[in-house]
Every structure is written in C-alpha cells, then in structure tokens.
Amino acid sequence: MEITGRDNLPRGLAWPLSQAARRRRGDERVIATERRAAYDGIIRAHQADLVRAARRFCGGKEDQAQDLVQEAFVRGYKAFMDGRFQPGTNAKAWLLRILTNIFINDYRRAKRWDAQVDISTLTSDGESGPPELHADPAERPEVAVMDCTLDERLEQALSALSPDLRACVILVDVEGLEYAEAAEALGIPIGTVRSRLSRARFQLHAKLYDYAQSRRWI
Amino acid sequence: MGEDAMDAATGHRLEPCGFMRRWISGLVDGSLAGLARRYAEAHIARCARCRAALEALRAMRERLRSLTTKPSEEDAMPPSRAEALQRELDRIDEGRAGP
Numbered sequence: 225m226e227i228t229g230r231d232n233l234p235r236g237l238a239w240p241l242s243q244a245a246r247r248r249r250g251d252e253r254v255i256a257t258e259r260r261a262a263y264d265g266i267i268r269a270h271q272a273d274l275v276r277a278a279r280r281f282c283g284g285k286e287d288q289a290q291d292l293v294q295e296a297f298v299r300g301y302k303a304f305m306d307g308r309f310q311p312g313t314n315a316k317a318w319l320l321r322i323l324t325n326i327f328i329n330d331y332r333r334a335k336r337w338d339a340q341v342d343i344s345t346l347t348s349d350g351e352s353g354p355p356e357l358h359a360d361p362a363e364r365p366e367v368a369v370m371d372c373t374l375d376e377r378l379e380q381a382l383s384a385l386s387p388d389l390r391a392c393v394i395l396v397d398v399e400g401l402e403y404a405e406a407a408e409a410l411g412i413p414i415g416t417v418r419s420r421l422s423r424a425r426f427q428l429h430a431k432l433y434d435y436a437q438s439r440r441w442i
Numbered sequence: 443m444g445e446d447a448m449d450a451a452t453g454h455r456l457e458p459c460g461f462m463r464r465w466i467s468g469l470v471d472g473s474l475a476g477l478a479r480r481y482a483e484a485h486i487a488r489c490a491r492c493r494a495a496l497e498a499l500r501a502m503r504e505r506l507r508s509l510t511t512k513p514s515e516e517d518a519m520p521p522s523r524a525e526a527l528q529r530e531l532d533r534i535d536e537g538r539a540g541p
Contacts, residue, residue, distance in 0.1 A: 253539070260535060267527070272517035276510060290523050298530050305538065366455050366494055370501040378505060396471065397506040403473060422467035425499050426456060432502070433455040 256305070263304050267297055270316050273399070274323055280394045281327045283383035292330075296323040317401055321409035324391060328410060366433060373432050381431040389424035392417055397425075458495040459485070466492060470499045 274296060278289035300322050303309060309318055382390060382398075388410075395406040396417070407414045458466055465482040468474030474482060486492045519527065 256535065256538065260531065263531075271519050271524075273510070275517050275519060290519065293519060294523060294527050294530070297527055298534070301531050301534060305534070366498040370498075370505055373505070375505075375509060378509065382506075393506065397503050398510050400507065400510070418468065418473070419464060421471075422464045425467055425470065425502065426463065429456055429498055429502055437455075 259305060263301055266300075266304075266315050266319070270319055271297075273316050274319055277320060277323060277394055277399060278327075280379065280382055280398065281323070281387070281391065284379070292323060292326060295326050299326070314405075316399070317405045317409075320395060320399060320401065321405070324395065324409040325411070328387075328391065366429070370432070373436065377432065377435060381428055381435070384431060385424055385427060389420055389427065392420040393424045393428065396421055456495040456498055458492040459489060462486075462489075462492045462495075466496050466499060469496055470503050 271293070274293045275289065278292040278296075279286070282288040282292060296319060300309075300319055303322070309315070382393060385393065391410060392406060395401045395409060396403065401409070403414050403417050407417045410417065412420075462482065462485060465474055465478060466486075469479070469482055469486075486496055518524075
C-alpha cells in the first residue's frame with residue numbers, strides 16, 4: 225500500500241512522530257513533571273496558611289473550610305499549569321486571592337456560610353460610667369480588654385463579623401496582605417477595603433469589649 | 443442611617459471623634475499618609491478619646507497578627523483530603539497530557 229500523505233494514513237494507524245516531535249513531547253512531559261513538583265512544593269509551603277484562613281472565612285466549620293482549601297488548590301493548579309502564576313511573586317497572596325474569590329462567590333450565590341457564633345448579642349452588665357480619660361492608655365479598659373481576651377474569643381468575635389468585613393480583616397490584619405492585594409482578592413476598590421477595615425475593627429473591638437464587660441473582666 | 447452611625451448604635455465602647463474613625467484605622471496599620479496623617483496625629487496628641495481608640499485598635503491588631511504566626515500541627519489538610527487533592531491534580535495532568 226502506497227502512502228502519499230497524512231490524509232491517506234490507514235484507519236487505526238498512528239502516523240509516526242518525527243524525531244523532533246518526539247523530543248518535543250518528551251520535553252513537555254519533563255516540564256509538566258517539574259511544574260507538578262513545584263506546585264506540590266507550593267501546597268506544602270502554604271497549606272497551613274490556607275487552612276487557617278479558610279477556617280476563619282467559614283466561621284470554624286471544618287468541612288466547608290477543607291472544601292474551600294481543596295477547591296482553591298485545584299483552581300490554583302490549573303492556573304499554575306497555564307502559566308498564570310508569575311514565579312517569584314507572592315504565592316501565599318496569590319492563593320489567598322483564589323481562596324477569597326471562591327468564598328465570596330460561593331457566599332453570594334448560596335449564602336451557605338453564616339457565622340455560627342453571634343456574640344454581638346451579648347450585653348454588658350454593671351457598666352461603671354464613662355471611662356477615665358486621663359489614665360495611662362495601657363490601663364484604660366478599652367485597651368486592657370485585649371489582655372483578658374483569649375485567642376479563642378478573638379476567633380469567635382471574628383467569625384461573628386459579616387462575611388465582607390471578616391474577609392477584609394483576615395486578609396489584611398491576620399494574613400498581612402497589602403490593601404492593594406486585598407482589594408484585588410475581593411474585587412473591590414482600595415477605598416472600600418479601607419472603609420470596611422475601619423468598620424470591622426471598631427465592630428470587632430466592641431464585641432470583645434462587651435463580652436469582657438459582661439464577664440466583669442474589665 | 444450611615445454605616446458609622448450603625449456601628450455607634452450597636453454600642454461600641456470606643457468613642458473617637460466621628461471624623462477620626464477612618465483616620466484612626468489608617469494610623470493603626472500605617473496606611474494613612476500625607477497631610478491627613480499629620481492632621482490626625484496632631485489631633486490625637488490633644489484628644490484623649492481618639493488616643494485611647496488608637497491604642498485599643500493597635501493592641502487588637504497586634505493580637506490578630508499573632509494569630510497567624512503561631513505554628514500548629516492542626517493547620518494542615520487531613521491525610522484523606524491531601525490524597526483527594528493529589529488525585530484531582532492527577533486527573534488534571536491526565537487531561538492535559540492527552541491520548
């Protein structure tokens with residue numbers, strides 16, 4: 225049988241690859257293997273960051289948090305293999321941006337992640353009048369409240385913030401992202417990050433203060 | 443009702459001057475710059491309520507920052523999740539490799 229061109233190749237037979245094509249395919253496999261190994265390194269380096277952030281986003285709901293992390297790593301991998309991650313840039317910020325996008329989109333679509341704890345409903349007892357304005361700042365009750373606040377209570381107060389405010393605090397105050405990085409992750413202007421952070425910080429402090437006062441710690 | 447007014451209505455215990463709320467937040471993380479920063483710092487030097495709010499929010503932010511620096515073995519994907527993730531990545535690799 226005479227074969228005169230690619231179109232005449234008998235059915236079921238693969239056209240032999242040229243030496244250059246074989247080399248190219250081999251190179252692609254090597255590159256893919258190396259990129260997978262590099263991404264596995266990124267997973268190892270940043271999974272704790274993502275798990276912690278996801279837990280805070282999800283108000284401590286472990287299954288949802290782990291779903292969120294897994295989905296973020298999968299989407300990240302697709303982007304990574306497509307060359308949409310710039311080597312040498314901040315991998316943690318990049319992954320947090322993916323995680324935040326999934327959280328915000330999912331929350332807006334399904335509103336599945338409501339805060340479990342609402343300590344904003346706690347009321348304070350025994351309020352003792354206006355603060356003493358001339359005391360050493362560190363001794364003032366609104367400053368000293370942090371001394372009697374356990375990390376667990378801080379996490380609960382954080383999870384009681386609305387998701388939009390919570391996300392700003394997690395990204396900027398807890399994870400240390402720049403305003404611009406948080407704005408990109410959340411898809412909002414920097415000015416909105418600034419105003420949400422302000423509201424979130426005052427609200428968070430109010431929750432901690434009211435709780436401490438209800439326990440008569442301050 | 444404005445957002446700041448809503449915060450006030452929920453009973454927060456920090457009572458800075460109204461116009462200083464966002465500036466104080468900007469001083470807390472160092473993002474406030476230029477003339478606004480100079481004005482805010484000058485105001486805080488003579489306003490005890492705003493000074494207290496700044497100190498309180500700074501103390502809170504330090505605690506928030508410390509939350510993420512504490513290493514913990516619990517902050518990892520459980521083995522079953524890590525394996526499921528690897529399987530998903532394998533599937534992506536297979537899809538990209540083609541026949």
